[in-house]
Amino acid sequence: MNVRNVPPHASTMFESLRGLGYSPATALADLIDNSIAAQASEVDVRFEWQGPKSSIRIVDNGVGMDDATLEAGMRLGASDPRANRAASDLGRFGLGLKTASFSQARRLTVASRRKGGAIVCLRWDLNLLDQPGSQAPWPLFEGPAPGSEALLSPLETMEQGTIVLWEDLDRVVTEGFTSTDMIEMIDAVEAHLAMTFHRLLEGEGEPFRLRLNDRAVRPWNPFLIGHPAKAWESAEFRILHSPGTLVQCHVLPHRDMLKPAEQEAAGGPGGWTQQQGFYVYRNKRLLMAGGWLGIGDNGKTWVRDEPHRLARIRLDIPNSVDADWKINVLKSTASPPVRLRAQLRRLALETRETARNVFAHRGHISSASGGRSDGVKDAWQVRRSANGTSYRIARDNDLIASVLDRAGPLKSDIVAMLRLIEETVPVQRIWLDTAEDKETPRTGFAEAPTEEIRETLVAMFEALVRYSGLTEEEAKHRLRRSAGLERFPELISSLSLTDIA
Known part of the structure; x- marks a missing residue:
């Protein structure tokens, strides 16, 4: 059997890998994974704005690497994704350092030091691949690019750690990109990292600290743990x-x-x-x-x-x-x-x-019958059938029932008015406004004056006492357990029979 060796062209391979779809935030998160895997307790990300010469630097205090380990880490496919990993390892494919970096920059420099060891430094530069006369088809350069030495200087005073440096940020600093855009990008990166690493930043025991341009990243927990109003x-x-x-x-x-x-x-x-x-x-x-x-x-x-x-x-x-x-x-x-x-x-x-x-129900789970079992019945009933969903004003709501009972000759007009309201609820407009605004319309007495809320409570209190036969305390209890009213316990407690005398 004849066998051919067909290695990829370095420049073509790297350019292809640049299109995997990283954003600056996801690319930096991949590099921070490496820092965590290296047992770092502190990671500092610094964005340096200098127009086309801008750079991004990630500094960690992890265990660092010696020359052989760094060379292996700079190799594409540095590890077999099928191999068993330590339970705490955040990597998998052996590509993250390279693919994440090249998705944003054309030059990647990594300098590292192990405790008691010397600083080692290697560099990929996509602008120097496939150079005419080059003896190395995959040239990995030793040391930083000329003029970039100062960006790696923090490692000189560190006992151990690693610095990853991105330069020639052609996927970030594009035409028209300004310092304001850089600030907005930093804010987006911070929000993403605060979410991605929130459990590590919140963790007990050994602390993990993450900073962006000397500002601590505060964790964002999606679950509002411990909030008293959590459903x-x-x-x-x-x-x-x-x-x-x-x-x-x-x-x-x-x-x-x-x-x-x-x-x-x-x-x-x-x-x-x-x-x-x-x-x-x-x-x-x-x-x-x-x-x-x-x-x-x-x-x-x-x-x-x-x-x-x-x-x-x-x-x-x-x-x-x-x-x-x-x-x-x-x-x-x-x-x-x-x-x-x-x-x-x-x-x-x-x-x-x-x-x-x-x-x-705006924060409250009602029973299937509509309204809490020990609260006032909801003013609206939702009816579902094969013909669709309809919304009806509940005639057995205590206040509505008492008004109809006392309406006398106006009862038919009031019923007609309720039917008009039911049939003209602007359901489609409400749904459109909700979809466009990304928020539900303000109801539940939101921003209503206190006196207006009290007038409503007095009317309902009267309906419960005079027409439903409840005692004063029973009526107050029912109001406190009613959707939309439970946020006004002090107003409800202030109600008395003198209000309806």
Whole structure:
């Protein structure tokens, strides 16, 4: 059998790998993975703006590398993705350092030092590949580029550690890119890293610190752990037939239960709707933020929509199942094995349904009959049939029933008015405004004057006492347990029979 050796052309291979789809944020996250794997407790990322000569530098205090280890790390395919890895290893393909770096820059320099050892430095430069007369088809240069020595100087005072330097940022500093654009990019990078590494930044025991231009990155936790208004947080489940895989379901508070600053923060980098779904972690490092992993109903995948915006599910997988979950080189996509999809779907269904109820009832889960069993019946009833969904004003709501009972000759006019309101609710306009604004319309007495709210409470209090036969305390209890009214306990407590005398 004749065999041919067909090695790739270096420049062509590198240029092809540049198109994998990294953003500056995901590329830097890949490099920080390497720092964590090297047992670094501190990572500093520095962006230097100098127009076309701008650079990005990542400095860590990990165990560092000697010359042989650095050379192996600079090689494409430095490790076999099929090989067993340490349980704490965040890598897989042996490509991350190179592909992430070249997705943003044409020159990659890595300098490193082990404890008690000398500084070693190697450099890839895409501008110097395939040079005429070169004796090395894959030239890996020793030392920094002339004029770049100062950018590696922090390593001289460090006992151990590594510096990764990106220069010639042709995929970042493009035509028209300004210092303002650099600042905006840094903000986007910070938001992504705060989310990707939040569990490591929050971790107990040995601290992990991450800084961008000397500013500490504050972790962003998607699950609002410990918030008193949180609608639901399940126990942590072990997934059958997948050792080491854990899942926990969360339903966040409705926006009406959050302060303005909390609302903005909880939305995350992508906003409330985009951040719903599964959060897949490997060794506490976030791989995928949101989305429903291709799970759905009747062959149709669930999409990220408004009614389920409060649903977020934490899913932890070990690094031994990367192939089963189809983790890609960018660590940005995952697909659950077929044998686990039924379990994940059941958990997701429960979470989505709870989130939908909380969303629909503005933070409160009502019983199927409409309204809490010990609260005032909801003013609106939702009716579903083969002909579609309709919305009707509840004639058995205590206040509405009492008004109709006292209406006398105006009863037929009031009923006609209610029917007119029911038939002219601007459902499509409400839905369009919600979709465009990414927020539900303000209801539930939002921003209403206190006196206006009190007038409504007095009318309902009178209906409960005079026409439903409740005692004063029974009426107050029912009001406190009614959707939309429970936020006014002090006003409800101030009600008395003298208000309706």
